Amino acid sequence: MTADALPMPRLVPTPPPTGHGEARLLRLVERIKADDALAFEELYRLTRDDVARTLFHLTGRRNDLDDLVQETYVRLLRAVPAFRGESQFKTFLYRVCGNVALMHLRWWRRRREDLSDEVPEQLFQGADPERAAQQAQATRLVHRALETLSAKKRVVFVYHELCGMGPEEIAQAVGASYNTVRSRLHSARLDFTRAMKALVHDALVSS
Amino acid sequence: MMRHETERLWALAADELDLEDKRYVELHLSDCPECTDSLEAVRLARRALSTARLSAPSLDWAQTDARVGALVEKRMRALARPRWMPWAAAGSLVAVAAALTVLLWPASPQGDSALPSEPPLVEVEAPKTIRVEVARGLTRVSAESEPVVAGARLESGDVLRTGVAGRAFMHLPDSSHLRVSAATQFALTRAEPDDVALTVSRGRIAVRASHAARRRFVVHAGDVAVYVVGTVFSVSNGPEGVEVAVSEGAVRVASGEAGQASVVAGQRLLIDPRGKAKLRALTPALERELNEVQGLAEAVSSAEQQVAVVAAKGGGAGPRAAPGALPRLTPEESKARVVEPEAMVAPTPAPTAEGQPQADEPWDGPGTVFPSLAGGFTRGVPPRVESPRPVELAPGPGPSEKAPGSVSGPGSLSVPGSSSGPSSAPLKSGDIAASEESEWATLPSPARAAPLPPMLVVPSLEPEAAHAPARPVTPRGPSKSLEELFLEKAEASLEKGGCERFLPGLEDLVLESRDAAQRARVLRARCFEAELRPRQAMSEYAKYLEAWPKGRYADEARAALGQ
Known part of the structure; x- marks a missing residue:
């Protein structure tokens, strides 16, 4: 066994992020507050898949998703000292993701470019190509429908429908009241359904 | 409608x-x-939506990991640097104002002339960097792993790694000392004179924490945090969990799963990956390792104090060290005092079966030069390494006879092809310590020889060990065993004041001998007493009473413990 054969020190791929408890994340946060770089790396390994998936749905972007992930963790590192444990850390993390996504969406919409070119055909890989193709098509449709939503509605809708967060948690994550969240969510659902209906109709007509 | x-x-x-x-x-x-x-x-x-929810973006994680890691490292380095504080600016202004006041104040010639002319007091700030004393196979983990050499200065935020045959010894800014075992990776998360935080990713570090006043000294390993006041301890992080061992003082261990616990001298706490904690006695190997770091730290402090005394005597106008901070040697001085590690040929230690770095072989780096009680420098803590070479009994009629080319100690075991020191690191010709090999005390313990081939067993010892009843403490005459000879030499050495080199051998006797264990334990205690290490002496006496409450030295032990 040589020194090179030893496991690499940091940022190695990690198992799926599901299963890590809030308590563990909070312990890591305490260590990060004490300037423990390795604790932050561990936190990164535990949460990076969640963060990437959330950013992907929030922005619908894939080509510069790594930039967004990086930006999120840079902001998180700056923001962790201010985390006082008043909410779940997961909520705090989603809030950082939401801010990064909002900034990106606003910037992107100012450019008025077509999103559809940014989503590659071969997005997802899996053992079943047919299922992977279905997933890719569904994701493409969902993201195009999400494009019709305003940025704030989209964040609320994605948090609730794709990330599984409740309205109270979303209210903490986006810094809005519970009623505002319910209102945005309700409106977003109507807009999303309408957009999906139109997209499916267009697809049927074109085929 | x-x-x-x-x-x-x-x-x-x-x-x-x-x-x-x-x-x-x-x-x-x-x-x-x-x-x-x-x-x-x-x-x-x-x-x-439910279909899209299951999908995950396929990112180039290797690239993203590297980018995020580099940013985090940069950020942490920035955090670790001392920050500019407004009150510091205010303090500077006050200092400048005070200096101007002194300069512009009308001088009093009588008063000034009456004062003896003292050299200006120049405060030397305690170094805020980590000084590397020994660096064998030590690298700094970064985008490009760079080797770290002896004399190098490290900073907070550095992540370091030793190879499987590597080791390192370094001084922290708070006057603590750190020994890094082989195959270890750890981070100098924070290393300030008043605040130290280390993070052990894998492997083992042993620390002799100073008693300097500071805000915090904490070692992280996984989910475990070890809070230190001033003590000698080690922390290892491996597949079987995190182990905290203490040989002096006490530490507070906090684990998210196992809660909090205090680990005191002589104990080790193992917290397995499931969070279950088991408290056990310190193993001899660990104790030896901790004694090494203690000895090395004391040696370095002593040497530095000597340098400080010489400097104080030699140069009155020289800088005066700040209170509480040991004057530091320059890298050149350090190197001059130190045996180059390359001058020694050490075999690569075979990785253990578990792949986890164990209490590795005793120190053989520059730290092996440490002051003996008789003055001067003694080489090394006697290592306890199973020689990889075939060992044969030295020819000769009796154990007291010195075989040609063998160690002059009572253990007349010789290693063919080497200078037969107990170390598995034979010295090259011309090495400075070749003449000091007689300082090394080896223990020809039959029990240690047991797993080796039969040729290793000293025939005369077997029947004695098997049938020996309780005998007088110091039997004389030709029937003396090697153990007895060793004890005699240790006792004689103790009377002369230099018994440290016998400590590992005595420990082996405690563990492996039926007859000499009691006496060996007491001799260890006396030796620690003679070396002004009362805590370890007390620990030895306590262990003695625990093992032999009615032993022949029980009264002495109780008296020492104040019972």
């Missing part, structure tokens, strides 16, 4: 409605084809 229920269709599909609302909307759907179509659209949208 009937009102459409479009707004509640999603809630219906998501089963978010209460029973009454649900029945109402379902009743409405039965009469409203438009809303039924809308519900179908909602279900389609939800199906698409």
Whole structure:
């Protein structure tokens, strides 16, 4: 066994992020507050898949998703000292993701470019190509429908429908009241359904 | 005109409605084809969402990991640097104002001339960097791993790694000392004179923490945090969990799963990956390792104090060290005092079966040069390494006879092809310590030889060890065993004041000998007493009483413990 054969020190791929408890994340946060770089790396390994998936749905972007992930963790590192444990850390993390996504969406919409070119055909890989193709098509449709939503509605809708967060948690994550969240969510659902209906109709007509 | 229920269709599909609302909307759907179509659209949208929810973007994680890691490292380095504080600026202004006041104040010639002319007091700030004393196979982990050499200065935020045959010894800014075992990776998360935080990713570090006043000294390993006041301890992080061992003082161990516990001298706490904690006695190997770091730290401090004394005597106008901070040697001085590690040929230690770095072989780096009680420098803590070479009994009629080319100690075991020191690191010709090999005390313990081939067993010892009843403490005459000879030499050495080199051998006797264990334990205690290490002496006496409450030295032990 040589020194090179030893496991690499940091940022190695990690198992799926599901299963890590809030308590563990909070312990890591305490260590990060004490300037423990390795604790932050561990936190990164535990949460990076969640963060990437959330950013992907929030922005619908894939080509510069790594930039967004990086930006999120840079902001998180700056923001962790201010985390006082008043909410779940997961909520705090989603809030950082939401801010990064909002900034990106606003910037992107100012450019008025077509999103559809940014989503590659071969997005997802899996053992079943047919299922992977279905997933890719569904994701493409969902993201195009999400494009019709305003940025704030989209964040609320994605948090609730794709990330599984409740309205109270979303209210903490986006810094809005519970009623505002319910209102945005309700409106977003109507807009999303309408957009999906139109997209499916267009697809049927074109085929 | 009937009102459409479009707004509640999603809630219906998501089963978010209460029973009454649900029945109402379902009743409405039965009469409203438009809303039924809308519900179908909602279900389609939800199906698409549930499919999209499972999808994950395929990122180039290796690249992203590297980028995020580099940013984090940069950020942490920035955090670790001392920050500019407004009060510091105010303090500087006050200092400048005070200096101007002194300069511009009308001088009093009488008063000034009456004062003896003292050299200006120049405060030397305690170094805020980590000084590396020994660096064998030590690298700094970064985008490009760079080797770290002896004399190098490290900073907070550095992540370091030793190879499987590597080791390192370094001084922290708070006057603590750190020994890094082989195959270890750790981070100098924070290393300030008043605040130290280390993080052990894998392997083992042993620390002799100073008693300097500071805010915190903490070692992290996984989910475990070890809080230190001033003590000698080690922390290892491996597949079987985190182990905290203490040979002096006490530490507080906090684990998210196992809660908090205090680990005191002579104990080791193992917290397995499931969070279960087991408290056990310190193993001899660990104790030896901790004694090494203690000895090395004392040696370095002593040497530095000597340098400080010489400097104080030699140069009155020289800088005066700040209180509480040991004057540091320059890298050149350090190197001059130190045996180059390359001058020694050490075999690569075979990795253990578990792949986990164990208490590795005793120190053989520059730290092996440490002051003996008789003055001057003694080489090394006698290592206890199973020689990889075939060992044979030295020819000769009796153990007291010195075999040619063998160690002059009582253990007349010789290693063919080497200078037969107990170390597995034979010295090259011309090495400075070749003449000091007689300082090394080896223990020809039969028990240690047991797993080796039969040729290793000293025939005369076997029957004695098997049938020996309780005998007088110091039997004389030709029937003396090697153990007895060793004890005699240790006792004689103790009377002369230099018994440290016998400590490992005595420990072996405690563990492996039936006859000499009691006496060896007491001799260890006396030796520690002679070396002004009362805590370890007390620990030895306590262990003696625990093992032999009615032993022949029980009274002495009780008296020492004040019982």
